[in-house]
Amino acid sequence: MAAPVPWACCAVLAAAAAVVYTQRHSPQEAPHVQYERLGSDVTLPCGTANWDAAVTWRVNGTDLAPDLLNGSQLVLRGLELGHSGLYACFHRDSWHLRHQVLLHVGLPPREPVLSCRSNTYPKGFYCSWHLPTPTYIPNTFNVTVLHGSKIMVCEKDPALKNRCHIRYMHLFSTIKYKVSISVSNALGHNATAITFDEFTIVKPDPPENVVARPVPSNPRRLEVTWQTPSTWPDPESFPLKFFLRYRPLILDQWQHVELSDGTAHTITDAYAGKEYIIQVAAKDNEIGTWSDWSVAAHATPWTEEPRHLTTEAQAPETTTSTTSSLAPPPTTKICDPGELGSGGGPSAPFLISVPVTVALAAAATTANSLLI
Amino acid sequence: MLPAAAEPAAGDSWGMLACLCTVLWHLPAVPALNRTGDPGPGPSIQKTYDLTRYLEHQLRSLAGTYLNYLGPPFNEPDFNPPRLGAETLPRATVNLDVWQNLSDKLRLTQNYEAYSHLLCYLRGLNRQAATAELRRSLAHFCTSLQGLLGSIAGVMAALGYPLPQPLPGTEPTWSPDPAHSDFLQKMDDFWLLKELQTWLWRSAKDFNRLKKKMQPPAAAVTLRLEAHGF
Numbered sequence: 001m002a003a004p005v006p007w008a009c010c011a012v013l014a015a016a017a018a019v020v021y022t023q024r025h026s027p028q029e030a031p032h033v034q035y036e037r038l039g040s041d042v043t044l045p046c047g048t049a050n051w052d053a054a055v056t057w058r059v060n061g062t063d064l065a066p067d068l069l070n071g072s073q074l075v076l077r078g079l080e081l082g083h084s085g086l087y088a089c090f091h092r093d094s095w096h097l098r099h100q101v102l103l104h105v106g107l108p109p110r111e112p113v114l115s116c117r118s119n120t121y122p123k124g125f126y127c128s129w130h131l132p133t134p135t136y137i138p139n140t141f142n143v144t145v146l147h148g149s150k151i152m153v154c155e156k157d158p159a160l161k162n163r164c165h166i167r168y169m170h171l172f173s174t175i176k177y178k179v180s181i182s183v184s185n186a187l188g189h190n191a192t193a194i195t196f197d198e199f200t201i202v203k204p205d206p207p208e209n210v211v212a213r214p215v216p217s218n219p220r221r222l223e224v225t226w227q228t229p230s231t232w233p234d235p236e237s238f239p240l241k242f243f244l245r246y247r248p249l250i251l252d253q254w255q256h257v258e259l260s261d262g263t264a265h266t267i268t269d270a271y272a273g274k275e276y277i278i279q280v281a282a283k284d285n286e287i288g289t290w291s292d293w294s295v296a297a298h299a300t301p302w303t304e305e306p307r308h309l310t311t312e313a314q315a316p317e318t319t320t321s322t323t324s325s326l327a328p329p330p331t332t333k334i335c336d337p338g339e340l341g342s343g344g345g346p347s348a349p350f351l352i353s354v355p356v357t358v359a360l361a362a363a364a365t366t367a368n369s370l371l372i
Numbered sequence: 373m374l375p376a377a378a379e380p381a382a383g384d385s386w387g388m389l390a391c392l393c394t395v396l397w398h399l400p401a402v403p404a405l406n407r408t409g410d411p412g413p414g415p416s417i418q419k420t421y422d423l424t425r426y427l428e429h430q431l432r433s434l435a436g437t438y439l440n441y442l443g444p445p446f447n448e449p450d451f452n453p454p455r456l457g458a459e460t461l462p463r464a465t466v467n468l469d470v471w472q473n474l475s476d477k478l479r480l481t482q483n484y485e486a487y488s489h490l491l492c493y494l495r496g497l498n499r500q501a502a503t504a505e506l507r508r509s510l511a512h513f514c515t516s517l518q519g520l521l522g523s524i525a526g527v528m529a530a531l532g533y534p535l536p537q538p539l540p541g542t543e544p545t546w547s548p549d550p551a552h553s554d555f556l557q558k559m560d561d562f563w564l565l566k567e568l569q570t571w572l573w574r575s576a577k578d579f580n581r582l583k584k585k586m587q588p589p590a591a592a593v594t595l596r597l598e599a600h601g602f
Contacts, residue, residue, distance in 0.1 A: 122468055148454065171471055172464040172574040174566045176452045195452050199573060237472070237581045286425070286576045 031086060031100035035137055035186035036079055038107050044074040046089035047099030054092040060085045079105045081136060106137030108188020114181050116194065119291075121202045121284065123233050124167040127154065127179050139185045148175040173198050202288025204240060205229035207263075207280045212299035219272040219301050222246075225264045226280050226294065240282045243290060248274040249298075260285070275300045413530040414586050420523040421579040427516055428572040434509050435565045441506055442558045457556060458563040461493070462486040464570040476585065477533045479578050484524045485536055486571050491517050493564050527582075 036042045046055045051071040057064040068075055076083055087101040110132055118125035127143065145152040145166050154164035180193035207226040215221040224244060228235045242263070245254040248271050259265055270276055279293040439447040462485065474482070491514060498510040525535055 168468055170465045171468050172466060172570050172577075174463070174465065174563070174570050175455055178452070195450060236584045237577060239580060239584075285580070286428075287573055 031102040033102045033104070035104045035106060037187055038079055038081065038105055038136070040079055041075070041077045042079060042103075043070065044076070044087055044089075044101050044103075045099075046072045046074075049089070049091075049098050055089045055098060056092050057087060057089045059087050081105050084136075104137050104186075106185065106187060107133070107135045109135050109139055109183045109185055109190045111190050111192050112141070112181055112183050114179060114192055114194055116177075116179055116196065116201050118198075118202045118288070119205045119229070119231050120233055121204075121238060121288070122168055122171050124165060125201055126157070126163055126165045127181075128160070128163040129181050129183075130162055131183065135185055135187070137185050137187065139183050142182045144180050146178040146180070147173070152177075154179075168198070171198070199287040202284050204282045204284065204288075204291045205231045206291045206294040207242065207282050208294070210278065210280050210294045210297040212276065212278045212297040214299055214302040215266065216302050219303055220268060220270050222267040222270050222276060222278070222299050222301055223264070224267065224278055224280070224297065227263060229282060229291070232282075239285050241285050243281045243283070244278065245280075245293070246270075246276050246278040248276050250274060270301045272301055273303050412586060413527055414583070416523065416527050416530055417579055417583050417586060420520065420527055421576060421583060423516075423520045423523050424572050424575040424579065427513070427520060428569065428576070430513055430516060431565070431569055431572060434513050435569065437509060438506065438565060439562070441502070442561060446558060446562050451562075453559065453562075455563065456559075458560050458567075460489075461563060461567045462489045462571070464567060464574040466574075476531065476582060477528075479582065480524060480528050480531070480533060481536050483571075483575055483578055484521065484528065487517060487521050487524070490564070490568050490571065491521065494568070497561060497564065 034042075034044075044057075046053065046057075049055060049072045051073070053072040055069075055072045057069065057074045064074065072089070074087065074089070084103055084105045087103055088097060089099050090097055112129050112131055114127060114129045116125055116127040127145075129141065129143070131139065141162070143154050143164055145154050152166050152169075154166050157163040157165060176195045176197050178193060178195045180191065182189065182191040184190075206229060208229055210224065210226040212222050212224045215223050224246075226242070228240055232238070232240065239261075241261070242259045244257045244259060244265055246267055247254045255267075255269075257265060257267075267276075267278075276299055278297045278299065279295075281290045281293050283290045436447075445451045464486070494510065494514050494517065498507055498514065528535060
């Protein structure tokens, strides 16, 4: 048998057949991408076919009813988002694919919303933007930052697509910054700009790690501590002041305290036994606006243990600071008119000089135990 | 604490200006702070800081009134003109790294020199102001600003820094440029107020920095005991 020649012949024939097959069944070109406006009407011609050619249209592989056709053209009225898809027209008899259209239904962009903020003063500021309504098709944004006539670089945020960062080169500038953004997609274009002074956009992040603790033996006190936000780069030269608000969960009215220094405060007028919600906000001492409120802390003031009707009833009256209870002896209790209903021992004003020493020791041990 | 009050505005205003500016530049005559007990420069730095806050607050209402007097576009919030002219105004703007690394002496000197210039310009503004009420507000502000200058001088004296002496011929002078149109003159006024406001913000930060540097660490402990209400 003369094997090579007939085998070669078959191989060539098979290859030729494959080529012809793919030519007949694959598109002459990649699908034509088309963007159309939501609510509009569109007529899709079947490529270069004559108007009176006999064609069938399919969308995503599903046949379309012939009543949508105008000759060989597909007519879609009142486009909805659901009309997006891959449209293909075939020669009716041979099922030869004539044309493909990848249709995206969307909207031109409306005016973007742009805002800038400095939570890292004096290092820099960031700008973020978004569209008020979706376009359903891809958009590209272009941000430019001008300081007077000087163009500044806005570095894209590594994580967030709609944010970029600008570093301050100069501080205390009298010249305003102008940030412009333009957005465009296949259906349209829009832009906006904002102008501001360096000082007006300063807004720190909220304070961190807000913790509220009851104060032992003080049924109307709560001790609140927090930290300056970690994003604020230089609290020494750019100190923050704080605003604290608190209320018992059962009431709607907030109490407010403004603190110009320190990261701790003791609430002294809490309602005994009620759970409190506490929040803190921060602001640069001189410029800018208040931060958002911090994550809320919850705490309930200290309440005395209920007495048991046993012979041990006498014991709490005579405990000293050497027992496991960290409360100072009631007979040496500090006279505090605010501590009503404390159920403790008698107040003894003439013993004030003594409690100072004892309470200091007790407070110290309390502080130590709290730090465990 | 404040230096001698300014002479009344009478007679040749140009001569008065030159005279006043000379007075300001020779402020070393201001008596040093009472240093018995010597609490250090801390309290006077705090006082200077408080003065900048007070002045900034005062300036807000003064600038609002004055810009309204100038009329649009100067009193429009979006007004964003290019910085042309007003070259002799002391600029608060400074490179971030340079500002952070300023020595105490240089920091204080820059503040002192800036307010000396600004006060001179402000007095020139006062000379031109049309309404009596505006002149009154400006005069009051000038007095407060002079107080700030004295306070800064006090801090410098307490720290042993010499007050800057002007070279002859470089004393800040101010006169309305006859070639300037009315509009350009108003632009100069606008930038003067803007620069003044920015300097007051900068000074607050400058004195914060000085305050922290001078603060003894024991102060923190004192605060904690007070917080316990004993």
